Amino acid sequence: MKKIFVLLFLSLFALGFSQKKKKSKTKAIVEKETLIIYTEADAESTKEARVIAGFLKQNPGHAKTDYYKKKLIEIIMADNSPAAKPTITPMSKKEVEKMVNNNELNGSKTIVSNTPEASIPERTVNYAGVGSSSAGKKAEPSEKNKKTAAMLTHIFNHDPMDKEAYVNIKNRSKCNLIVKISGKKYYNLDVPASGQNFILVDKGEYVLTTMVCDAKYSSLKKINKDIEIELNLRD
The missing domain is CATH 2.60.40.1120 (Carboxypeptidase-like, regulatory domain)
Incomplete structure (x- = not known):
């Protein structure tokens, strides 16, 4: 009887220990860090302006440069469509083409200007002009447009001190x-x-x-x- 009691006690102890060990086991996280490299396949399949802009910067003189510039312009214009933001006058297609063909947003005063504040330059994005329904009042660009413009400015920036x-x-x-x-x-x-x-x-x-x-x-x-x-x- 005593042996049975000891065996039962050991069995319960082993069961409790295994359950506790199972509960304490946490899932492992897999992390992969890489430098950003844009491939032609990425540029072909994407609908994001940053990917195409990155590909153009990393592959100057590519055989399909004109094609990807046109695609980049179409994506930017679609994001800047007045249908999505009826109170905002979007920048013109001519301005977008100039930005893309120059491969540098910093050269376009219509889109980006730097305002000094506490000796640290801050990018100010002007994606839109004056709203047609509110004369004299500048319409604010959407957060998405601000983020996209800042990203394109960064990608096209060739300054190593960025x-x-x-x-x-x-x-x-x-x-x-x-x-x-x-x-x-x-x-x-x-x-x-x-x-x-x-x-x-x-x-x-x-x-x-x-x-x-x-x-x-x-x-x-x-x-x-x-x-x-x-x-x-x-x-």
């Missing part, structure tokens, strides 16, 4: 992410499940943190170049 870098987060998981980027400045980036999102940050050292579903992610990054970070859960 103080900004571009971080693209690819989320391969089935959960939405809020990535916190903490350093000399602080940024939050929402990344949808099975999607991606990008942000421009001042170059420097940052700690990136988020929850990938129920797994915690934290990583120290020295960001001095445009990078892409892919996050997923290990199967």
Whole structure:
């Protein structure tokens, strides 16, 4: 009887230990960091202006340069369509063509101007002119247009002393992410499940943190170049 009691006790102890070990086991996060390189396949399949602009910058003199410039103009004009923003007068197609053909947004005063503030230049984007329904009052460009214009300015900037870098987060998981980027400045980036999102940050050292579903992610990054970070859960 005593032997049976001991065996039963050991069995229950082993079962409880195995369950506790199973509960404490957390899913591992798979991280992949790469420099951003745009391929012709990316430029062909994308509907994002930043990808085509990046491809044109990385591949000067490509045989299909004119084709991709035309595609880039069409995407920018579609995003700047007055149908989506009826109170805004969009920039003209001639202005967009000049921007793309020059391969440099900084040369177009209509689109970008730098305003000094506390000795740090800040980009100010003017995607739209005066609204037709409100004379004398400038219409504000949408946040999407501001972000796209800032990104294109950065991509077409050939200055090696550029103080900004571009971080693209690819989320391969089935959960939405809020990535916190903490350093000399602080940024939050929402990344949808099975999607991606990008942000421009001042170059420097940052700690990136988020929850990938129920797994915690934290990583120290020295960001001095445009990078892409892919996050997923290990199967």
